[in-house]
Amino acid sequence: MNWYMHPKTNEALAANYVMGTMSARVRRRFEKVMAQRPDVAQIVSQWAERALPLALSLPPQTLSAGSWTRLADTLELNVAASPKRWWQRWLAPVPVGALAMGLVLGLSLPIAWQQYVQTSPTAMQLPESYVGVLATPQGNPGLIVSSLRRGTIVDLKVVTALPVPAGHHLHLWRIDKDGVPTALGALPAAIPGEILHMSLSQPAEEAFFPALELAVSIESDQPPPGQPTQPFVYRGLCGKIWK
């Protein structure tokens, strides 16, 4: 008999899981069920939310002074252990896939441009622009964002389309050097392979100048978000194409 098909049983198991009254063996078995049953995992999440006030009722305990250093050493991280160089600050938040894609574009675009310049009868200089190459959380190419330096229109090319639930939209954010996101606006409905356009409320130079990165999250249509309420679904570096 599959006990996990009964809603009441799931509620009781989820409650006991969160409250901690399961033995280790039973808990591991239940975690296997959770991994295969998002509905059961969701019930556990609801119980965890109910129990959160209990956890937060405990007086906070100060971590030992070396806690972060120990953690960073274990994971070989380099955050804030010493002031980072400018290129480390630039590259640290970038998913590996986005970095690889950026390198490929960075190497191939100048070559392609050089060939174009050499063969084009009307060779011209690349206009001053902002360009963002955003990756999915899995590191795949996701979205290319570009805008003329003093323009107010952003061109968007969706490389990997994502399903957006009804009543929601994709929202574009700039992320500054302190990691603070600022809303830039809602993206139009995506059509893979098509160039889409989005209007900015200010010239691109003002909108993108503070941006170290650009990111996109899925947000509810109402009301407009002040901060991202969901994880980023695209994220990557933002750079300027002029001296």
Next chain:
Amino acid sequence: MDIANTTADLLARIALGDQSAFRALHDLVGSRLLAIAMRVTQDRALAEDVVQEVLVTLWKQSEGRMAGQALTLSWLCVVTRHRAIDAVRKLQPTTPLSWKDEAGEEHQHDVEDESASPLTQLLEIEGDHVMQRCLRALDEWPRQAVLLGYFEGLTHIEISARLQRPLGTVKAWIRRSLNGLKLCMEGQA
């Protein structure tokens, strides 16, 4: 933005490999997680190890979480308590909960914490959260059973030994109490 929302935002950034967000999370919730681990383990060094283990696992597996399992502060608290419970249980084989002496007399190794009970601590905290109101509405013994499970990580068997009540009674208390809490909290939401 409150601690739960800030934590959710940081966890989303950590899932994308953002080390600065990971540092910020450590600074923001480390003291909360340590409090949970210390309440269960009653051992600061062991509790610090638990918090380290939780955060290391979080960083390494941030993209591999269960489908449907929201990355939230409440989830971090549950994981921390489970790790703390596991750490305590690993130590327990050397100190059995009860034993018989040569004369056949039973002894309990487990003794009640002399500090204020979890409920007392909880009720001493200012505020009138729904959870506190609903806990007050429970009968005393079932409430103690739930809180012993939650704050000290005791299993049904251990709660039975601690409260010196039959195992079946303890299981029924906890089952009815959790159902009562759910109904109470949904009614007051």
